[in-house]
Amino acid sequence: MTIKTGIEVSIALADAVKMCNPDVVAAYPITPQTHIVEHLAELVANGELDAEYVPVESEHSAMSACLGSAAAGARTFTATASQGLALMNEVVYVAAPMRLPIIMAVANRALSAPLSIWADHSDMMSVRDTGWIQIVVENGQQALDNTIIAFRVGEDQRVLLPVMVHLDGFNLTHVIEPIIFPTQEEVDKYLPKNRFPLPLNPDRPVAMGDFGPPAIFMETKWAQQVNLVNSKKVILQAWDEFDKAFGRKYMPVEKYHSDGAKVLLMTMGSSGETASVAIDEMRAAGLDVGQIRLRLWRPFPFEELREAVKDADVLIVIDRAMSFGGPAGPVASEVKSALYNQAKKPKVVSYIISLGGRDTTIDGYKDIVKKGMEIAAKGSRNEFEIYGVRE
Amino acid sequence: MEKYAIYVPRLVKKEENFAPGHRACIGCGEALAIRQAFKALDNNVIVVNATGCAEIFSSQLPLTSWQLPWIHTLFENTAAVASGIEAAYKAMRRKGAQLPENTKVVAIGGDGGTSDIGLQALSGALERGHDFTYICFDNEAYMNTGVQRSSSTPFGASTTTSPAGKNSIGQFSWKKNMPAIAAAHNIPYVATATHGYPFDLMAKVAKAVATKGPAYVHILSVCPTGWRSPTDTINRQSRLAVQTGVFPLFEVENGVYKMSVDMPVLRPVTDYLKGQGRFRHLTEDTIALIQQRVELEYRKILENVKHGSKAAKTQG
Ligand SMILES: Cc1ncc(C[n+]2csc(CCOP(=O)(O)OP(=O)(O)O)c2C)c(N)n1
Ligand code: SF4
Numbered sequence: 001m002t003i004k005t006g007i008e009v010s011i012a013l014a015d016a017v018k019m020c021n022p023d024v025v026a027a028y029p030i031t032p033q034t035h036i037v038e039h040l041a042e043l044v045a046n047g048e049l050d051a052e053y054v055p056v057e058s059e060h061s062a063m064s065a066c067l068g069s070a071a072a073g074a075r076t077f078t079a080t081a082s083q084g085l086a087l088m089n090e091v092v093y094v095a096a097p098m099r100l101p102i103i104m105a106v107a108n109r110a111l112s113a114p115l116s117i118w119a120d121h122s123d124m125m126s127v128r129d130t131g132w133i134q135i136v137v138e139n140g141q142q143a144l145d146n147t148i149i150a151f152r153v154g155e156d157q158r159v160l161l162p163v164m165v166h167l168d169g170f171n172l173t174h175v176i177e178p179i180i181f182p183t184q185e186e187v188d189k190y191l192p193k194n195r196f197p198l199p200l201n202p203d204r205p206v207a208m209g210d211f212g213p214p215a216i217f218m219e220t221k222w223a224q225q226v227n228l229v230n231s232k233k234v235i236l237q238a239w240d241e242f243d244k245a246f247g248r249k250y251m252p253v254e255k256y257h258s259d260g261a262k263v264l265l266m267t268m269g270s271s272g273e274t275a276s277v278a279i280d281e282m283r284a285a286g287l288d289v290g291q292i293r294l295r296l297w298r299p300f301p302f303e304e305l306r307e308a309v310k311d312a313d314v315l316i317v318i319d320r321a322m323s324f325g326g327p328a329g330p331v332a333s334e335v336k337s338a339l340y341n342q343a344k345k346p347k348v349v350s351y352i353i354s355l356g357g358r359d360t361t362i363d364g365y366k367d368i369v370k371k372g373m374e375i376a377a378k379g380s381r382n383e384f385e386i387y388g389v390r391e
Numbered sequence: 392m393e394k395y396a397i398y399v400p401r402l403v404k405k406e407e408n409f410a411p412g413h414r415a416c417i418g419c420g421e422a423l424a425i426r427q428a429f430k431a432l433d434n435n436v437i438v439v440n441a442t443g444c445a446e447i448f449s450s451q452l453p454l455t456s457w458q459l460p461w462i463h464t465l466f467e468n469t470a471a472v473a474s475g476i477e478a479a480y481k482a483m484r485r486k487g488a489q490l491p492e493n494t495k496v497v498a499i500g501g502d503g504g505t506s507d508i509g510l511q512a513l514s515g516a517l518e519r520g521h522d523f524t525y526i527c528f529d530n531e532a533y534m535n536t537g538v539q540r541s542s543s544t545p546f547g548a549s550t551t552t553s554p555a556g557k558n559s560i561g562q563f564s565w566k567k568n569m570p571a572i573a574a575a576h577n578i579p580y581v582a583t584a585t586h587g588y589p590f591d592l593m594a595k596v597a598k599a600v601a602t603k604g605p606a607y608v609h610i611l612s613v614c615p616t617g618w619r620s621p622t623d624t625i626n627r628q629s630r631l632a633v634q635t636g637v638f639p640l641f642e643v644e645n646g647v648y649k650m651s652v653d654m655p656v657l658r659p660v661t662d663y664l665k666g667q668g669r670f671r672h673l674t675e676d677t678i679a680l681i682q683q684r685v686e687l688e689y690r691k692i693l694e695n696v697k698h699g700s701k702a703a704k705t706q707g
Contacts, residue, residue: 023482026475050486052478056471057515064468064512068439068475071462074483076475094464200437200460200476203491209463210450 002246004180009140010035010173012181013079013105013165016147018049019187022103023074023194026054026065030084031117032169033107037079059084063091063102070100070162071208073199075151078102081169082109085123089130095162096131097224098209101154101196102162104132105147108269108320109169110356118357119168121269121320124297125330131224133163133231134297138272140177143167145248148187153238155194159231166297168270170357182246190245232299252301253308254293257283261290264312264346265369268294268331271318271354278365289369294331302338309339315346316372319384320354328384347376350384358388403430403593406458413456414448418622420613420629421445421528424586425499428526428610431593432600434459435493439473441500441509442466444535444614445528467508470516470525473498477521495600496523502543503533506567517576517605524599524606527569530614538617542567545637546684547677548669550617555672565684573607574643580606581643582651586613587629591640591651598642611638619668631663636689647699648692660685 007015014036017025025044027037043049056062062078069076080088085106095102108124110116124134133153137143143165150163167173182190198206212220232252243249256276258264267275272293279291292308294301309315319329327333332350339345349372353360360368368387375385408429415422421444429436438461440446446463449456464472473496484490498516500509505527513525532550533539540553544562549555553562574581580602584592592610599606611632613625620628632638636657642649660682664670673681 023486024475024478026478050482052482054474054478054519056474057511057518060468061471061474061512061515064464064471065475065478067464067468068462068472068477069479070475071472072437072476072479072483073488074479076479090465091468098464200462201491202435202437202460202494205434205458205460207450207455207457207461210452210455211447211463212452216452 011039012144012179014039016144020151022077024052024069025077026062027078028059028062030081032173033079033081059087063088066102070102073196075194076102079105081107082123092130099160103150104164106166107169107173116356119171120355125321136166140179152191156234159234171270252296253304256291258290263289263314265291266317275365278362312346314376316349319352349375353387408458410456416616418615420625424610424612427589428596431597436495439498441469441504443501469498469500470513473523474516474521498525502529503541506543506569526608528612530612532617534617570609578605583609585611585629587626634658635660635663636685648695
């Protein structure tokens with residue numbers, strides 16, 4: 001029987017990890033990820049979770065220990081944020097080409113300087129090209145569900161890739177939400193045992209992470225690309241079967257009153273919920289607006305995006321990270337390039353908002369839509385707009 | 392000597408865990424030391440290799456010199472990767488996975504990957520008490536990137552980033568004392584070894600791996616390329632390092648120091664320095680300074696040995 005509880009999202013996520021029965025959790029604390037790893041340490045300490053908790057001395061070592069653990073064939077979890085992810089960066093790159101299914105929750109937080117502990121997506125963007133599957137969630141339920149889904153996808157023999165579940169720091173990690181918990185039996189039914197095909201094992205020696213000369217390197221990178229793109233089929237299937245088992249449906253691009261709407265607002269992460277309220281109010285006032293939410297950041301869902309925006313005239317893309325001196329927000333840049341060669345495409349307006357935890361209110365989103373429509377009609381000298389900044 | 396030649400091969404098992412056919416330079420002491428180290432072990436070992444000469448010369452795709460399960464990920468995280476493997480085996484075994492008996496994790500790295508960039512990860516792993524062995528193959532510089540100084544490069548050695556010149560004597564600092572740093576973590580086993588004393592080396596590696604908990608073995612590995620020494624003198628250099636007291640051979644078992652090869656009289660350091668191009672520029676004054684320092688450090692170890700045996704006696 002499923003249970004609905006009011007619970008802090010970090011704790012719920014850690015409980016979801018527990019239900020997936022990992023063998024190794026290696027982690028280093030950083031705000032706002034701390035509650036996740038603290039709760040896991042507690043579960044291990046209390047004997048509620050039979051896993052090795054490796055309290056490493058840095059994030060670099062956290063991800064390194066995860067590499068070793070996953071290579072040995074163990075189910076492996078870690079979590080981090082911001083500077084921790086930046087320190088891990090070198091190691092994060094290694095996991096995907098070595099096909100090690102490590103699952104990592106990223107409690108998204110701004111990167112220094114100035115020091116900030118609050119949410120934005122700068123950390124997520126810094127690992128965009130590491131080859132990981134990256135799922136972005138919007139609320140606590142999605143965080144719990146997609147943590148379970150991440151293990152199933154990453155460890156699937158057709159995939160064998162590391163997976164990040166991105167959840168906004170504080171806005172999600174530290175809020176208490178009503179969350180539906182599946183039972184252990186349901187999780188066990190949904191998530192098969194981890195069977196890493198070529199683990200480090202003296203009975204059957206393998207060499208992993210060798211030195212790749214130019215004669216072989218490009219082939220390995222191409223294989224990595226093919227592998228990541230192909231993982232989408234498995235992700236869709238895992239989401240589908242999750243829907244069948246638990247009645248909650250996830251899609252790479254989720255639509256909210258978007259069919260036929262001429263103006264679309266595109267969000268990624270927790271800002272999507274506030275934006276949805278703004279959309280409701282604008283629609284009630286007779287405006288032809290809808291919303292799309294990007295759930296799958298890597299592999300990027302080109303087809304689903306193109307399909308979702310095909311009838312719109314204006315697409316306002318919300319980003320929570322900068323690409324300094326670059327063309328637009330990172331998400332908007334990708335959306336633009338995904339649409340550029342399409343015969344029929346909306347005008348794309350890039351809005352950067354809510355950096356380092358700055359709130360954007362319901363009225364703020366309405367304002368953004370209004371201004372975005374004006375820009376789409378009249379144009380702007382800016383490559384992108386930044387919202388709510390004091391100049 | 393004749394008998395030695397007859398019996399020695401019989402004492403060492405035939406199988407090679409580190410197979411012939413690799414890309415090391417001619418006369419590489421590191422390749423020799425690795426071969427010796429892994430000959431001392433059964434094949435119940437998982438090897439974690441840091442970036443550096445050893446990884447590059449043994450693993451170029453699509454070939455490998457390793458007959459053991461082997462993993463390389465990065466330069467500085469070898470001890471952390473080993474931690475993860477050890478933890479994984481512990482957890483999986485506890486949960487009833489069918490895994491080979493008595494599997495051991497051995498992490499290997501150069502002096503750069505050990506005493507500089509990887510020191511934090513190594514310290515973390517030793518402190519947490521993982522059951523694994525870390526072996527540093529110390530060729531006294533970053534050889535893989537072309538002989539740059541490390542903190543393990545000896546005082547006065549000329550390298551490409553500590554070149555001897557009008558205003559420079561070469562390496563300006565004294566060699567970092569990695570065995571002491573490892574021992575300061577209060578781990579059960581620390582030892583020094585070198586390929587010029589192969590049985591000593593093999594016995595120590597075997598002992599380290601059989602130790603429950605973290606063990607650290609520091610192996611001086613002559614690099615003719617970086618040391619600017621003839622390729623056929625590596626074992627002679629290795630033995631001279633020991634005989635001059637430059638690289639004493641000892642063990643630290645649960646904090647108790649024990650000399651492995653005692654030198655009642657040390658040879659003068661010039662015997663060691665003169666065979667190597669990296670020390671060619673040294674003046675007599677600098678050599679005298681090195682002589683002094685070597686004697687001082689050697690006495691310190693003897694003191695430690697004395698304290699150790701006293702402590703052992705009072706305990707007994
Ligand atoms: C983070 C990082 N910095 C630098 C390098 C380049 N690099 C590779 S091996 C190496 C030196 C290795 O020296 P050492 O550990 O002493 O091993 P050796 O090659 O001498 O056996 C360096 C600097 C790297 N791979 N990664
Ligand atoms: S540079 Fe030195 S350590 Fe490296 S392979 Fe050559 S001889 Fe061996």
